[in-house]
Amino acid sequence: MRHIAGRRTAGIVAALAVTTLVAAGCSDDNDNDKDKAASSVASAVTGSEGASTSAGEDGGGVVTLDAADGSKVELTGPIAGKYAAATEAQKKDLGKPMTGDDAAGTSDSGVVFQQFDGGVISAANGTLGTPAYITWGKIRDAWNVDRAEDGQPSDDGKGGSDGPLGAATSDETTDGDMKKSTFENGEITYDTKTDKVTVTVDGKTVDTE
Incomplete structure (x- = not known):
């Protein structure tokens, strides 16, 4: 993983309300349940600091955060899921997401990551559920x-x-x-x-x- 000097800088991150839904099966009997799940996940929830979550095309969540430079950073896949599930204390310690060439991406080993002011979220790969x-x-x-x-x-x-x-x-x-x-x-x-x-x-x- 590319190196970014770590420091646990406290940042104020908006609270996120996220509903995790698991849809199983593919028979016609489940169509209504799957439609309800997709509709529920697709509903965006916006916080006071501009953080939001909505559905991605792959069925996974997308979390959008404000970076320190004023730009927007989108978290997807396992990174989005981890951030959404984090406690408010963890989000505060992570701080704002970093931007730039070394701030996010996929390492040579296939690990996906997003650097924050106070830490990093990483997963072995970008597959949903990892x-x-x-x-x-x-x-x-x-x-x-x-x-x-x-x-x-x-x-x-x-x-x-x-x-x-x-x-x-x-x-x-x-x-x-x-x-x-x-x-x-x-x-x-x-x-x-x-x-x-x-x-x-x-x-x-x-x-x-």
């Missing part, structure tokens, strides 16, 4: 460090989802003073009491930076 996760703070910073295949920091290595840790597989969890995020090939922990970050790749602890 789980998406929020990564931020010092864990995000350590994930973005360029690393060799063995996980050690290297100027010739790769960082983020393209690096040896791979894609995110969890949101940040908290157990006492310890915060942790897991990845395809390891985990990163942050001890808020000691301010220590520990990076583990393929079961081996490696240098943080």
